[in-house]
Amino acid sequence: MIKVCIVEDIHEIRDGFKSVLDLSGEFKCCGTFGNAEDAIDKIPELNPEIVIMDINLPGINGIEAIKYLIKNNCNQLFLIFTVYDDDTIIFDALQAGASGYLLKKTTPAQFLEAVKEMYDGGSPMSPIIARKVINSFKPGQKTNAILSVRESEILTLLAKGLLYKEISEQLFISTGTVKQHIHKIYEKLHVQNRTEAINKFLNK
Secondary structure (H helix, E strand, O other): OEEEEEEOOOHHHHHHHHHHHHOOOOEEEEEEEOOHHHHHHHHHHHOOOEEEEOOOOOOOOHHHHHHHHHHOOOOOEEEEEEOOOOHHHHHHHHHHOOOEEEEOOOOHHHHHHHHHHHHOOOOOEOHHHHHHHHHOOOOOOOOOOOOOHHHHHHHHHHHOOOOHHHHHHHHOOOHHHHHHHHHHHHHHHOOOOHHHHHHHHOOO
C-alpha cells in the first residue's frame, strides 16, 4: 500500500478524503493533521510517499511547511489541495516544491485519480491551474508572483485595519517577524507606507 498523509484543518474534508484513500485498494492514509506544526513533527517519522497539503492553515501555512520539510531532506511528493487560484500563490507553491495543485471543488474520484497520477510520475493540476501555468510561458504574459503567501496574508490583515500585535497573534508569529515581513513588502512594492502598500496590492 502506498502511504499518504493529509494536512487539512477542516476535519470533514480531512476525514472524507482519508476514507477515499483507504477504500481505494492502492493507498493507505497513514496520518492526518489539522495544522502544519504537527505535520512537520510527524511526517519524517511516518515517511509517506505523498503528502496532501492545504495552504490556509492555522499558524504555519502549507507552502512554508513544504519548504521546511524539503529543506530538512524529506523526499515526499507534495500535492496542494486548496481553494486558492491566485497566480501569486500558485507559483509560490510550485516554487516551494509542490508537484501538483488541486482546487477543493475537485470531486473524490478526481482527487483519487490525481493522487494516482502523482505517484506514477505526473504533476496533476486542476484545469484552471494548468491553464494559468501554461499562460505564464506565453509571450507578453507576466505573473504577479511578487509577494509570498505570508506577505500577502499580512497585507490582507493590514487592509482590514489590524495592528502589528493583532497580526502576530492571529498568525502565531512574533511582532518582530511581522515588522520584517512588512519591510520586505514595502521594498517589493516600492512604497513608503501602509496606505500605499494596500492600494497597490488591491490595484486601486
